[in-house]
Amino acid sequence: MSADLQRLNQRLASAKPSATYRIIDRVAERRAQGARIISLCAGEPDFDTPEHVRQAAIQAIEEGHTRYTQVAGVRSLREAVADKFRRENGLDVTWQDTLICSGGKQVIYNALAATLNEGDEIIVPAPYWVSYPEMVELCGGQARIVICNAETGFKLTPAALAAAITDRTRWLILNSPSNPTGAVYSRVELEALAQVLLTNPQVLILADDIYEHLIFDEQTFVTLAQAEPRLMPRTLTMNGVSKAYAMTGWRIGFATGPRWLLHAMEKLQGQQTSGASSISQQAARAALAGPKDFIHQSRAVFQRRRDLMVSRLNQIPGLACEAPGGAFYAFACCAGLIGRTTAAGRTLRTDEDVALALLDEANVAVVQGSAFGLGPYIRIAYALDDASLHQACDAIGRFCQNLR
Template structure:
């Protein structure tokens, strides 16, 4: 009898690796070969973690906070998380209504893994973060993609949501501000979606608010359970310290929602990873309870970078870019490049071809929009200093100007 020892879990075998990390790997390969690459593909701030947060981590080590914690997180951090949700989002929660995970990604995965059964559907507006559909299928569900074009601001409308819901719908995932488009839902837009959801009480809602503090032009942030409190009993509101406090590597995400769901997620996490890093939890506590100057300063810097990028991209032949309202991504249409040939001889038949050609010929790394569910676009992360962004745009412009 022949035994296939390399046989994988069927769901894992059919999953796709993260397109973002594939590009990051290619950047590393090119740099190892000596190429000078400007990477505009990673979704993380380029700023250092604030000093008081780093100091709190050092103190945590010196004071012996180096052991296992409760699976759901240390109480002091959970109390700070609850305070954050009450103060910043108007959610009436206590520390028992919170859960701390090993990054925001684990929050989302745990929620899906704890609730999805075969045949359950999850509505995902496109463009979407690349991991949403893969997480859904890994957990046995079916991603129901709803394409949201530029004419709706890349945002889900109430009519489109109503049409997408079926008796098998288990979740709606809503990300605002959005990765990859930077789209931000207004209170009125959220209320319209809420009316549809109120009429469909079998649907759970996952509000991914990780870019909450990166909203520009003095716009206000709103989350669904805040806009419509009647949905709070079936809404998981997820956030973390990675984007707001430049703490991507610390791996701390958190959430609030109905206790039955949080308890199920905690049960899963207890058999999976246990609690998050004890040191990172102390650092996150310092971030949530400490000064907020960093948030204001980084938001102002990102808004200036956004304005610079939008101006330069719209001055580039073949590219068009609407001004994003939040996050730190420009989602630029490259439809004007499709069907042409690069100076290096590459046929640009898709946005993925454009992304690969920019890396190989212009030494600029971006991610193709089709990886996020909508092409032909490219996602450009402007999490670099202005000089680097200008240099990257000059290289992109030269590349586009020499197409045949």
């Protein structure tokens, strides 16, 4: 087969595979070889989808909701989404100000693909979710990475935002609570960022609120357009049911924003995937409109697991971890391990070396922080039962104690 025949789109050829999925694939290979791996790498709740949501999907099948839907989603779900934004986020929107997509990832990709031209810059605070920069590059833009280290709580400051904005800036992506750090922006912090954005009217804002309901210590969640309503005409606020309702496989994301942008995203989606799964849409409507007991219960479980993990990790020589304010990730500094040698003779030069050595020698899977734009850290997803988390910490502890 000729090399010319295998020629790829240049943007795709330069894109990097998801670091998370690379680790997941390696876990699958190790397990296929008989290894017993504790995986702390996937951003997926370990709970079952709530019973009333599953029953709504079964009912949808039995009632014949198995056909194509409108590209933007069925009206009943869009009304439930609008009601959610009004009730929970204080955003004055109607169902016509909403869009349903096949997962939150599609919301983000469609927004970027619909608006970016060559040379447009997108401000991406780091640490960032691994897909943000790759999506930007695939859509023809340039990711302008702004490092937000532990001294700022891994959060973007107004000064750093102002310094990053240029006449080519098209978007700011803001994720709170954050993947991978669990950092949560307060209303005061959002208002301060908003002051910078108000003086730069050319900048669109993408508020990724997918971990909205996983927020700890009785904090109050605030989204950017809620903190500063004057930004609503240029803010896309996205969310979904995957994390809050343990519906990762149902693939439903949604957004509200300016209608010109939603119409452009709908146009793109109409030539791409068309409407999301009809059955999943009915299930998502039941989740948003139904009881919220599941959210409160899962949040309490995740906060307890957070406390467990942070306490255990800080007892391990070479690791240091601040308590995250939300999501279900611990972002642990592993600088104390760099330069040391494992029991198997591997020298740990980077946080990726640490992650791979933990998998190969301790049978614990984590993801290196450098994949999220900041090292030397490791991201640990504590979406597992307490017994597995204790076993993982025991294994990590033994690994670190045996370093030379």
